[in-house]
Amino acid sequence: MPTTIVVFYRDLRIADHRPLANAAARGRVVPLYVAEDPARAWAHGAASRWWLREALLDLQQRLAALGAPLLLRRGNRIDTILMLARETGAKTVVWHRRYEPDLAKEDAELVEALKEAGIAAEISDGYLLFEPDTIRTGAGTPFRVFTPFSRACLSAPTPTPPIAAPKKLESVSGPASDPLEALKLVPSRAVWPEKLASAWSVGEVSARKTLDHFLKQGLDDYAEARDRPDLAGTSRLSPYLHYGEISPRQVWHAVLAHKAAGAGAQNSLHRFQLEVLWREFSWHLLHQFPLLPEKPLNPSFTNFPWLEDDEAALLAWQKGQTGYPIVDAGMRQLWQTGWMHNRVRMIVASFLIKHLLISWQKGEAWFWDTLVDADLGANAASWQWVAGCGADAAPYFRIFNPILQGQKFDPDGAYVRRYVPELSRLDDKFLHQPWTAPASDLAKAGIVLGKNYPKPIVEHGFARKRALRALALSKGEKGEPDLFR
Known part of the structure; x- marks a missing residue:
């Protein structure tokens, strides 16, 4: 009976x-996960590592x-797979295509190495539609x-329908596994595992339940x-799609079935399909433009006059201490749950880039470390979109208030009150601009601006x-940059 890794x-x-x-239909199966090199560019961020540990378990x-x-x-991934093939006598190695530039290159090198060893690849x-x-x-x-697009x-043509899971797998005896803890996936920030575990249920069954609930x-x-x-108006499927606990084909065909049954408003079905396709678009952009995470797609932004040395402003943004409640609520939601609502992602990104003049790459890096759904394609494409330098970008002069x-x-302040509780007693009309509230209202709400909530x-x-x-200035206009003094 043939063996497949x-x-x-x-x-x-x-x-x-x-x-x-395919491996199950062929014969014996050796499932393998090789931990990535933590030193590689764009290695998993801290929040993603927590999710990865739970998903692997x-x-x-x-x-x-x-x-x-x-x-x-x-x-080393290639050396590890070749060694395991020798241990098990496997003559075939199978996997899903990867799209990050360095990982696609590694896949191509693996194919060549397997060919030289007389092993089929x-x-x-499966990661995209x-x-x-x-x-x-x-x-x-x-x-x-x-x-x-x-x-x-x-x-x-409609993507192929998802296939069923195997009911049984034939294994081989002998090869040993490293313990999960040896992969060192628990974030160094001690509070995160408990916070993230209270916000999410990880795994394939949870992914399917999340989709069913949303439908x-x-x-x-x-x-x-x-x-x-x-x-609760979004699907919250993004981290499950990120780690493939559910496939885009499963999501797509579930929506098509919902649509065929005549259930739901057709404009909502179409809108959700477009959101799934934005993820798709982002990965296609990364495939075509490998430097998307580092370089602006629009070269006119290469010399944009960012205020790169304003570390205090960057830290205030990261901690949710900007004095703008909707921004602070979003950044605190991110820190507490490893996720942020999409509309608020746009608001906080616009604030960092346009209110603080801090480069989109610094925001992208923070999201990469703190999001449980930090896809390289979507993260890069979305930050460039807000910055006005990417594909189909919102113009830079579109500045969110x-x-x-x-x-x-x-409108009722429920989101801000949840994540910025020090403002919870403030009247709705002042909640999103507390500095405009009369001193009596601030005192009644227990707020001292500059002390328990920033100006x-x-x-x-x-x-x-x-x-x-x-x-x-970035477009070459002459004159003194007086506003930068």
């Missing part, structure tokens, strides 16, 4: 896992129940604008509720003028 990475599930299904239990325990190994699609080279403009070039995806309780109102951080954004999307670290009108001046 199934290499897992960010596909930590057993359903809709074509490499696993779940996958270990599920694979063991099927008869083939998951092997954990450390070391099989790579399956559409392979990056299959969605093109009429001229055969990659899309750089989302709307025509989404239309091309929606008119393309039954959230999808119908998605178009209207998705921008409201005070409501954090006061108006809070009033519009958190705004920058005034909105000044920040807007400074951001527009910076844009003009």
